[in-house]
Every structure is written in structure tokens, then in C-alpha cells.
Amino acid sequence: MLMKAEKKSEPASAENDMPVLTLNGVTKTFPGVTALSEVSLELFPGKVTALVGENGAGKSTVVKILTGIYQPNGGQIEIDGSPIRFPTAQDAGDAGVTAIHQETVLFDELSVAENVFLGHAPRGRFGLIDTSVMMDRAREILEGIGANIEPRTKLKDLGIANKHLVAIARALSIDARVVIMDEPTAALSQKEIEELYELVEELKTQGKAILFISHKFDEIFRIADSYTVFRDGALVGNGAIADVTEAELVKMMVGREVSQIFPNREHNTGDEILVVEGYEHPTEFADISFTLRRGEILGFYGLVGAGRSEFMQSLFGITRPSAGEVTIDGEREIIRSPADAVGKGIVYVPEDRGRQGAIAALPIFQNVTLPSLGRTSKNGFLKLAEEFKLAREYTERLDLRAASLDTDVGNLSGGNQQKVVIAKWLATQPKVIILDEPTKGIDIGSKAAVHEFMAELAAEGLAVIMVSSEIPEVLGMSDRVIVMREGRIAAELSGDDMAPETLVRHAAGI
Ligand SMILES: Nc1ncnc2c1ncn2[C@@H]1O[C@H](COP(=O)(O)OP(=O)(O)OP(=O)(O)O)[C@@H](O)[C@H]1O
Ligand SMILES: [Mg+2]
Structure with a gap:
């Protein structure tokens, strides 16, 4: 299972036999940390290789080495079998290697098109940037990935999902042979995720080699052809996706079996701590009413865009509702700002934790x-x-x-x-904590620790609102579930009604 990517069941065409890009025994150290220890990796044209490993295993470090951001301390990078060095990001781009990074490096004050073409803008006579060509090409690329974004918009006026699409467009604007995606779907909605999968298929047919980093096993098994597993900065296994099961992959990653069993919780909840009545926003949500008790975990399920995060932000004082009332611990309150919310015992951990x-x-x-x-x-x-x-x-x-x-x-x-x-x-x-997608970007082993901790804090009396788009997490952790659709509460479910089909039915409105 080690070192060489096996390619079974594939008719070996001459093209497929030769990796475009190879990492050979690469080591990277930081003061006090060995991020990578003699790792090897091969990427083939027209194939998707999934790179998996726990948080801190060294995945993003590989991406940074392959894009000239970090220099390795040992080992080498090869393109078409010849050693190459990437002293700068520009050199990696020139060699046809491009990446969508985990923490997107974009510029808020520049336009969308300028971000897409920064460093390689189309130039006209006298070497000046040809703005109209740049706008047209940016529009073309954005349309090609199904992104409805005006290229002249300032980046800062976009939401997180759209910013991510700009980063993807940027990667595609360089005519690359190797495309690296570091957790590309973490910030996207379900519809955008589907479009990204289609895009990956398209890139494959164009013969590009793709390195795909993800903590989501369903998508790894859906789009990858082969896998490479790192643990603590070392290579622990690789092979064809067709030859491995999810359980085997998890075991290689974590070094032990991980059961996806949720903590056994006692559902004895205390007094009402939060009562929300008739919360409303001119455009994002309406008619939100519910109660939350001490020691309770209340799940909020819905499709992305159902208004869950917008409502939570309003409850936390980031935006003001146009109507509605809140009672915390028996006191009628008006939440004027996040600082005010924290003072009153409500905290919110946003989905976009990077920023x-x-x-x-x-x-x-x-x-x-x-x-x-x-x-x-x-x-x-x-x-x-x-x-x-x-x-x-x-x-x-x-x-x-x-x-x-x-x-x-x-x-x-x-x-x-x-x-x-x-x-x-x-x-x-706090008295109430709102966790927005608490385990997004967190590896499968650590997820269990986060769930365990949530359960312990609830048992101590903390009231938890958990926004999650993962059905097993919603059902495994919650005492009750509120399903939102198009800015409204579509259903409130408890007991035997908490079933996957019921959740999906209410979320989709069927
Ligand atoms: N600039 C740096 N200085 C010091 N240590 C670093 C630096 N960059 C990365 N590391 C360390 O290198 C190790 C690997 O980090 P890396 O970001 O590659 O992990 P990862 O596999 O991408 O994890 P995640 O799934 O959380 O994104 C970690 O221990 C990290 O703390
Ligand atoms: Mg990373």
C-alpha cells in the first residue's frame, strides 16, 4: 500500500503512466515542528488524488510547497520527471501549478476581475493592463463555473461563498496542468458544491491533474480516483479509491478505529433560558419563535440559504431585526451589538471562523x-x-x-x-452558545472530541443552539430540531419525528 499509487482496473494508456508532478521525499520543518517528513506524492493527468489526514497532518503545507510559498528543507519536486524548484509563487504558476488555498489570499479593496488576474492581467499596447479584456475574460471564467458575479464588484462586497468562487476563478485563469484544491467545498452551498464537482469533471477531461484536500468522505469517494494519507507529517498509505473503504481510510488517518457514534446524552433539560418571539428581518427571515432550555441542544437544520445564519447573526446583535422580542433568563432584552449579547450571556461562533x-x-x-x-x-x-x-x-x-x-x-x-x-x-x-457548523473543517477524529465536549457542557447546564447542515450531526446531537426553509421555521421536530427523511422533506418543502 505504500509509496506507489496503484492503478488497477484502469486501461494503462501511455499518458496515464507518467505523473505530471511528483513530490519525492519532501521534508519541511518549522521551529519546533516537523510539518512534513520525507513525504512522496504523485499526480497524474486527468486524475483526482485526494489528500487526507487529521488537522495538522501537513496537507496545506504540501500545497504551500507546491505553490512556492514555502521552501522544502529536503527532497524534491519533479515536473514530467525533471527536478524543479519554485523559489516564488510566480515560478509555480509559470510551471503550470495553481491552487485554491484553504485560507483564500484575496484583496478586499480590489475588484473581482483584478483579484482573478492579479499578477497576470492581460496587457494591451505599451504593456498597460487592458481592463475591458480583463473584465470580459473574468466574466467568461466566472460564468464557466456557474458563478453569477459582476467582475467590477469590489471583493469586499461579496459574501464568503462568492469570494471562494473568485479564488476558484483565479486558479482557473492560469492555464494550469496541476490544480490543487484545499478544502474547496468548506465555504460553499450545496448547489455550488455540485457545480464544483462538475468543474472537477471538466478539468479531468481537459487532462489536468488535480490534488483534492477534504475532510468530507462522501465527496472523496465521489470524485477522487486515488488517495494519499498523511499522519503527523508522514505518508502512511496510498492507492486507488476503488480499493479502499471509508473505515480503512479513517483508520490510516487517525491510527485507530473511529466509531461515528454520538455521545449518549440524558435528555433532562432545565428551565427556559431563551425565548424568541416573532423575530423578523425585512429580507432574510420572518416569524421565528422558539424556546430553549438549560442543558438543551437545539439543532437548526436547513439548506444553505434557508436563513439560519442570518437569524443567528441577528440574535447575536450583528444585524437588527425589524420586529421580534427576546427574553433571556426571564428578562426581556434588546440586543444592540455583539458586545451587548456577550454581556447578556449569548455568544455566537460563526461559520466563517477564519475572518x-x-x-x-x-x-x-x-x-x-x-x-x-x-x-x-x-x-x-x-x-x-x-x-x-x-x-x-x-x-x-x-x-x-x-x-x-x-x-x-x-x-x-x-x-x-x-x-x-x-x-x-x-x-x-455563556448561558447560551450558538455554534454555526461547529465541525466544519475539523477532522473526523477531532469531531468526536468536539461532540463529546458539547454534550458535557450541556450536561452542566449550557444551552446550545447548533446550526448544522450535516444530518447525522443534527440527529446525533440534538434534543430537538428546528428546520428552516426560505427564512421561516418549516418544522419543529422531537422524539421519533427526528428522522433523516423528515428533515429533508421539511427543508426542501415537499
Ligand atoms: N508557518 C508555520 N510556522 C510554524 N508551524 C507551522 C507553520 N505552518 C504550518 N505549521 C505547522 O505544520 C503542521 C502542519 O500544518 P498544515 O497546515 O499543513 O496542516 P493540515 O493538514 O493542512 O491541517 P488542517 O486539516 O487543519 O487544515 C502543523 O503542526 C502546523 O502547526
Ligand atoms: Mg490545511
């Missing part, structure tokens, strides 16, 4: 304790030992992998950064 979440240049422990300084300071003096203790407790319970709590959050892997954001809000000990 709204952590401070990259500060160490983990400070990020975690920042909003709960009241818990760790005495007479205004921070108690360092207390801060560490609090940070350690919450990060350990969320299965955070880091060299130490002094590590800057910016140096953590994407999934581990997300765990820091969740830890930081849980550490404030």
Missing part, C-alpha cells in the same frame, strides 16, 4: 482567554498561570494539536485554528 475568529499574531492561550479576562484577572492584573490553565482545559477538551500554548495561532493548521475560536467562546461560560 471573524482568532488573532493570528497572538499565542493560543491569549486568544482563548481574551474574551474571558474577567475569569483570569484579579484586581486588574492578569494571572498568567490562570490564563494557561483555562486555555489548557478548553483546548485539550477540543483535541487541539499544537506544539505548545505559546504557539501563535497564525502558525496552526486551519482546523486547529477553528478549535481555538470555539474554545475561546466556550471559555466565556
Whole structure:
């Protein structure tokens, strides 16, 4: 199972036998961390290779090495069998390697088209950028991926899913032979995900080699031809997708069996802690009423675009509802801002944790304790030992992998950064926590730890609202489920009514 990607059941055409791109014994170290240890990888034309591994296994580090962002400490990159180096990102692009990164590197103040063509804009006479050609080509590429985005729009005016589509368009604007996608579907809606799969098929027929990084097993089995597994920066297995089961892949990744069993929860909930009545927004949602009890986990299911996140943001004071009332712990409240919400005991962990979440240049422990300084300071003096203790407790319970709590959050892997954001809000000990897609981007082994922690906190009396698009998670964790469709509550389900078909039926309105 090691080293060489097997290609069974494939009629071996001459083209398929030769990898476009090879990583040969590549090592990458950072101070105190070996991110990659002599890993090898081969990418073939017209094939999708899935790269899987836990949070921090080294997947994004490979992407950065292949795109000239990091230089390896050892080993080599080969294109068509010849060694090559990528001292800069430009060199990787020139060699035909392009990537959609996990944390998209785009510029808010530039237009969509400028972002797509930054560094390789079409030029006219005198070497000046030909804006109209650039706009036309950007429009063409965006239409080609089913994105309805005007190329002149400033990037900052787009939502997260559209920004991601711009990043995809950027990758496609370079006529690449190798396309790398680092968790490309994490920020997309179901419809956009389907379009992305179609795009991947199209790229395959064009003979491009694709490296696809994902924590979602359904999509790996749907679109990948072969797999490569990393654990702790080392290669642990590779082969054809047709020859492996999900359980085997998980075992290679995590090093043990992972049962997808959800924590056994006692459904004894306490007093009403939150009552929402008639919440309404001019365009996003209407007529939202429900109650939440201490110790309860209330799932919010719906298709992307059903208005769940918009409602949660309003409940958290990011936007103002046009009507509606909130009662927290028996007191009628008006939530004027997020700070106001936190003060009243409601916190919200957004889906887009990259931007709204952590401070990259500060160490983990400070990020975690920042909003709960009241818990760790005495007479205004921070108690360092207390801060560490609090940070350690919450990060350990969320299965955070880091060299130490002094590590800057910016140096953590994407999934581990997300765990820091969740830890930081849980550490404030709120009365109500709203978790928006809590396990998105988190590997399958750590997911169980996050679920376990949620269950423990609920048992201690925390009231949890969990927005999730994953049916097993919604059904496995929730005491009750509210299904939203087109900005309204379509159903409130409990007990035996909590079944996959029922959820889907209400979400789709059939
Ligand atoms: N610039 C850096 N400085 C220090 N350590 C780093 C840096 N970049 C990555 N690392 C470390 O290298 C290891 C691999 O990180 P990487 O981002 O490649 O993980 P990943 O497999 O992409 O994980 P995820 O699934 O969470 O995205 C981690 O331990 C990470 O903390
Ligand atoms: Mg990553």
C-alpha cells in the first residue's frame, strides 16, 4: 500500500503512466515542528488524488510547497520527471501549478476581475493592463463555473461563498496542468458544491491533474480516483479509491478505529433560558419563535440559504431585526451589538471562523482567554498561570494539536485554528452558545472530541443552539430540531419525528 499509487482496473494508456508532478521525499520543518517528513506524492493527468489526514497532518503545507510559498528543507519536486524548484509563487504558476488555498489570499479593496488576474492581467499596447479584456475574460471564467458575479464588484462586497468562487476563478485563469484544491467545498452551498464537482469533471477531461484536500468522505469517494494519507507529517498509505473503504481510510488517518457514534446524552433539560418571539428581518427571515432550555441542544437544520445564519447573526446583535422580542433568563432584552449579547450571556461562533475568529499574531492561550479576562484577572492584573490553565482545559477538551500554548495561532493548521475560536467562546461560560457548523473543517477524529465536549457542557447546564447542515450531526446531537426553509421555521421536530427523511422533506418543502 505504500509509496506507489496503484492503478488497477484502469486501461494503462501511455499518458496515464507518467505523473505530471511528483513530490519525492519532501521534508519541511518549522521551529519546533516537523510539518512534513520525507513525504512522496504523485499526480497524474486527468486524475483526482485526494489528500487526507487529521488537522495538522501537513496537507496545506504540501500545497504551500507546491505553490512556492514555502521552501522544502529536503527532497524534491519533479515536473514530467525533471527536478524543479519554485523559489516564488510566480515560478509555480509559470510551471503550470495553481491552487485554491484553504485560507483564500484575496484583496478586499480590489475588484473581482483584478483579484482573478492579479499578477497576470492581460496587457494591451505599451504593456498597460487592458481592463475591458480583463473584465470580459473574468466574466467568461466566472460564468464557466456557474458563478453569477459582476467582475467590477469590489471583493469586499461579496459574501464568503462568492469570494471562494473568485479564488476558484483565479486558479482557473492560469492555464494550469496541476490544480490543487484545499478544502474547496468548506465555504460553499450545496448547489455550488455540485457545480464544483462538475468543474472537477471538466478539468479531468481537459487532462489536468488535480490534488483534492477534504475532510468530507462522501465527496472523496465521489470524485477522487486515488488517495494519499498523511499522519503527523508522514505518508502512511496510498492507492486507488476503488480499493479502499471509508473505515480503512479513517483508520490510516487517525491510527485507530473511529466509531461515528454520538455521545449518549440524558435528555433532562432545565428551565427556559431563551425565548424568541416573532423575530423578523425585512429580507432574510420572518416569524421565528422558539424556546430553549438549560442543558438543551437545539439543532437548526436547513439548506444553505434557508436563513439560519442570518437569524443567528441577528440574535447575536450583528444585524437588527425589524420586529421580534427576546427574553433571556426571564428578562426581556434588546440586543444592540455583539458586545451587548456577550454581556447578556449569548455568544455566537460563526461559520466563517477564519475572518471573524482568532488573532493570528497572538499565542493560543491569549486568544482563548481574551474574551474571558474577567475569569483570569484579579484586581486588574492578569494571572498568567490562570490564563494557561483555562486555555489548557478548553483546548485539550477540543483535541487541539499544537506544539505548545505559546504557539501563535497564525502558525496552526486551519482546523486547529477553528478549535481555538470555539474554545475561546466556550471559555466565556455563556448561558447560551450558538455554534454555526461547529465541525466544519475539523477532522473526523477531532469531531468526536468536539461532540463529546458539547454534550458535557450541556450536561452542566449550557444551552446550545447548533446550526448544522450535516444530518447525522443534527440527529446525533440534538434534543430537538428546528428546520428552516426560505427564512421561516418549516418544522419543529422531537422524539421519533427526528428522522433523516423528515428533515429533508421539511427543508426542501415537499
Ligand atoms: N508557518 C508555520 N510556522 C510554524 N508551524 C507551522 C507553520 N505552518 C504550518 N505549521 C505547522 O505544520 C503542521 C502542519 O500544518 P498544515 O497546515 O499543513 O496542516 P493540515 O493538514 O493542512 O491541517 P488542517 O486539516 O487543519 O487544515 C502543523 O503542526 C502546523 O502547526
Ligand atoms: Mg490545511
